[in-house]
Amino acid sequence: MGDYPSSRSENATASDSGVIGRHTRGAGTGVSPSSHDEPPFGGGGGALPKKARFGMEAGFKGLSVAAGAMVLVIIVAIAIFLISKAVPAIRADNENFLTFNQWFPNETEPRFGIAVLAFGTLLTSIIALLVAVPIALGIALFLSHYAPRRLATPLGFVIDLLAAVPSVVFGLWGRDVFMEPVREFSTWLNKYFSWIPIFGGDGPFGRSVLLGSLVLAIMVLPIVTSLSREVFRQTPGMNEEAALALGATKWEMIRTAVLPYGKPGVIAAVMLGLGRALGETIALAMTLGIVFNISFNIIENGGNSIAANIANAFGEANETGRGALIASGLVLFAITLVVNMAARAIIYRRREFRDSAA
Amino acid sequence: MAKRIEASNVSSYYGSFKAIDSVSMTVEPKTITALIGPSGCGKSTFLRSVNRMHEVLPGARIEGSLTIDDQNIYDPDVDVTAVRRMIGMVFQRPNPFPTMSIYENVVAGLKLNGVKKKSVLDDAAEQSLKSANLWNEVKDRLNRPGAGLSGGQQQRLCIARTIAVEPQVVLMDEPCSALDPISTLAIEDLMFKLKDRFTIIIVTHNMQQAARVSDKTGFFSIDKTGDPGRLIEYDDTQKIFSNPTEKKTEDYITGRFG
Numbered sequence: 001m002g003d004y005p006s007s008r009s010e011n012a013t014a015s016d017s018g019v020i021g022r023h024t025r026g027a028g029t030g031v032s033p034s035s036h037d038e039p040p041f042g043g044g045g046g047a048l049p050k051k052a053r054f055g056m057e058a059g060f061k062g063l064s065v066a067a068g069a070m071v072l073v074i075i076v077a078i079a080i081f082l083i084s085k086a087v088p089a090i091r092a093d094n095e096n097f098l099t100f101n102q103w104f105p106n107e108t109e110p111r112f113g114i115a116v117l118a119f120g121t122l123l124t125s126i127i128a129l130l131v132a133v134p135i136a137l138g139i140a141l142f143l144s145h146y147a148p149r150r151l152a153t154p155l156g157f158v159i160d161l162l163a164a165v166p167s168v169v170f171g172l173w174g175r176d177v178f179m180e181p182v183r184e185f186s187t188w189l190n191k192y193f194s195w196i197p198i199f200g201g202d203g204p205f206g207r208s209v210l211l212g213s214l215v216l217a218i219m220v221l222p223i224v225t226s227l228s229r230e231v232f233r234q235t236p237g238m239n240e241e242a243a244l245a246l247g248a249t250k251w252e253m254i255r256t257a258v259l260p261y262g263k264p265g266v267i268a269a270v271m272l273g274l275g276r277a278l279g280e281t282i283a284l285a286m287t288l289g290i291v292f293n294i295s296f297n298i299i300e301n302g303g304n305s306i307a308a309n310i311a312n313a314f315g316e317a318n319e320t321g322r323g324a325l326i327a328s329g330l331v332l333f334a335i336t337l338v339v340n341m342a343a344r345a346i347i348y349r350r351r352e353f354r355d356s357a358a
Numbered sequence: 359m360a361k362r363i364e365a366s367n368v369s370s371y372y373g374s375f376k377a378i379d380s381v382s383m384t385v386e387p388k389t390i391t392a393l394i395g396p397s398g399c400g401k402s403t404f405l406r407s408v409n410r411m412h413e414v415l416p417g418a419r420i421e422g423s424l425t426i427d428d429q430n431i432y433d434p435d436v437d438v439t440a441v442r443r444m445i446g447m448v449f450q451r452p453n454p455f456p457t458m459s460i461y462e463n464v465v466a467g468l469k470l471n472g473v474k475k476k477s478v479l480d481d482a483a484e485q486s487l488k489s490a491n492l493w494n495e496v497k498d499r500l501n502r503p504g505a506g507l508s509g510g511q512q513q514r515l516c517i518a519r520t521i522a523v524e525p526q527v528v529l530m531d532e533p534c535s536a537l538d539p540i541s542t543l544a545i546e547d548l549m550f551k552l553k554d555r556f557t558i559i560i561v562t563h564n565m566q567q568a569a570r571v572s573d574k575t576g577f578f579s580i581d582k583t584g585d586p587g588r589l590i591e592y593d594d595t596q597k598i599f600s601n602p603t604e605k606k607t608e609d610y611i612t613g614r615f616g
Binding site for chain 2: 248249252257261263
C-alpha cells in the first residue's frame with residue numbers, strides 16, 4: 001500500500017496540485033505504469049474524463065444497425081428478384097395464372113397456372129401438421145413434465161437429432177422404405193373406408209399425398225417438439241404450484257398452468273413447422289406422385305407441391321418456364337407470409353396477458 | 359368449515375436430507391397460528407407438509423402422522439387432490455395465473471372441481487373477492503389480466519382464489535414478504551376476517567406480524583446449517599412474546615439470536 005492512502009488524502013484536500021504532482025513524479029522517475037500510487041481512474045479531483053468518440057460502444061452499435069438493415073435489404077432484394085422474373089412470365093401466360101390447373105410453360109404458347117400446386121402445397125402441409133402437432137405436443141409434455149430427467153435428456157437429444165437428418169435422406173427413405181407400409185395401409189383404408197371421399201378411388205395407391213404428408217410430418221415433428229418442450233419448461237414453477245395447491249391433478253395442472261402459458265410459444269412452433277412443411281422441396285419431389293390434378297383423395301398416386309414442382313421442372317425449363325417457376329415461388333412466398341402474419345395476429349391478440357406477466 | 363389439525367412426530371425429508379425433525383403440534387379450528395424462526399429452519403417445509411405440497415418436489419417425503427379432524431391425510435387411500443382442496447395455500451410471491459383474467463383466476467379452482475354453471479361461478483367470484491377485500495377495487499375490470507394488479511392486490515386475488523373453493527384450512531407461506539406495509543396491513547385485516555371461517559396457519563419472518571395476528575405461535579430453529587429444523591416452543595402468542603419458556607425463543611424474539 002505504501003504511500004497510497006496519503007496521496008489520496010492529499011487529493012481530497014488540494015486536488016489540483018495533488019494530481020499534477022503525481023503525474024510529474026510518475027513521468028519523471030520513469031517507474032513502471034503499474035506503479036501503485038497512481039490509481040488508473042482519477043479517484044481524486046480534476047476534470048471528468050472525456051467521452052470516447054469512436055470507442056467500442058459506437059462500433060458495436062454500428063455493427064448491429066448494419067446487421068438489422070441487412071435483413072431488410074435481403075428481403076427487398078429477394079422480392080425484387082422474384083417479381084422481376086415472374087411478371088414477364090405471367091404476362092406471357094395464355095391462361096389465368098391463378099386458376100388454370102396445368103403446367104405447360106415451355107411451349108410456344110405457354111399455358112400454366114398455380115392452382116394445383118398451391119392446393120397440393122397447402123394440403124400436404126396441413127395434413128402433415130394435423131399428424132405431427134398432437135404427437136409433438138404429447139412428446140413435449142412428456143419430456144418437460146412426466147419423464148424422469150434421466151430419460152428426458154437423452155430422449156430430447158434423439159429428437160433434436162431427427163431434425164438434423166437431411167431432407168433428401170427423408171425423401172429416399174420415404175420412397176424406398178416407407179412407401180410399402182403406406183401402400184398397404186392405403187389399400188386397407190380404401191377397402192373399409194372408401195365411402196369417405198378422401199379414402200376413395202381405385203388405385204394405384206402409395207405414392208400419394210398421404211405418403212408425402214407423413215414424411216413431412218416426421219420432418220416437422222422435431223421442430224415443434226423441441227420448441228414446445230422449451231416453452232413448457234419455462235412455465236413458472238409458482239404457477240404450477242398454485243394449480244396443484246388448488247387441488248389439481250397433474251393433467252389438470254398442465255391444462256390450467258402449462259398449456260395456457262405455453263400457447264403463444266406453441267403457436268410459434270407450429271408456424272415454424274408449417275414454414276418448413278410449406279417450403280419442403282426434395283422430400284416431397286421424391287414421394288409425391290407429381291400429378292396435375294386437384295383432388296382431395298389422399299391415398300391414390302398423385303399430389304404435387306410448389307417447391308417439388310420447381311425441383312422437378314427447373315432442369316428442363318426454358319426462359320419463360322423458369323419465369324413461371326419463379327412466379328410459383330412468389331406465390332409460395334406470399335402463402336408463407338400470410339400464414340406467419342396470421343400466427344402473429346393470434347399471438348398478439350392476448351398480448352396484455354403476456355406482457356403483464358412477470 | 360374449519361377443522362383441527364394434529365401433527366405428531368412429523369419429519370420431512372428432501373431425498374436423504376432431513377429438513378424437520380419430529381414436529382408435533384395441534385392447531386385448533388378458527389384460530390391463526392404463526393410459525394416463526396430463522397431462514398432454513400423448516401417452517402415452510404412443515405407448512406407444505408400440511409397440505410401435501412411438500413411431496414411435489416422430487417425425492418421429498420415425510421414420516422409421522424398428520425390428521426385433520428382425525429383423518430390421516432397421508433393415508434395411502436386418501437386422494438391427494440382432495441387434501442389440497444380442503445387445505446388451501448397462499449404462497450410467498452403472489453402467483454396469479456398470468457394467462458387468466460381476474461375473474462378466471464378466482465374461479466380457476468372451482469372450474470377444476472367441475473363447476474360449470476355461470477351463475478354459480480359469478481356468485482363465488484363476487485363472494486370470494488368480497489371476502490378478500492378486493493371486490494371494490496376490481497369489480498369494474500374483472501376481465502382484465504390478474505397479473506396487471508399491484509403486488510398487494512395480486513396477493514389478495516390469490517387469497518380470493520384459495521378461499522373460492524371453500525377450504526377448511528388456509529396455509530400462508532410468508533404472504534406479505536413481497537408487499538409494502540400498507541398492502542401488508544390489508545392482508546392482516548383480511549386474516550382477522552377470515553379467522554371466523556377458516557383455520558389459518560401463517561409462516562412469517564416478521565415477528566410484529568406474528569404478534570399482531572396470531573393466537574398461537576410456534577418457534578422453529580436449527581442448531582446449525584445442515585441440521586434438521588425443530589419446533590422449539592409452541593404456545594399462546596401472548597406468552598411466547600412476553601414470557602417464553604425456552605431461552606432460544608427469548609433470544610430470537612429479542613433479536614439476540616445466535
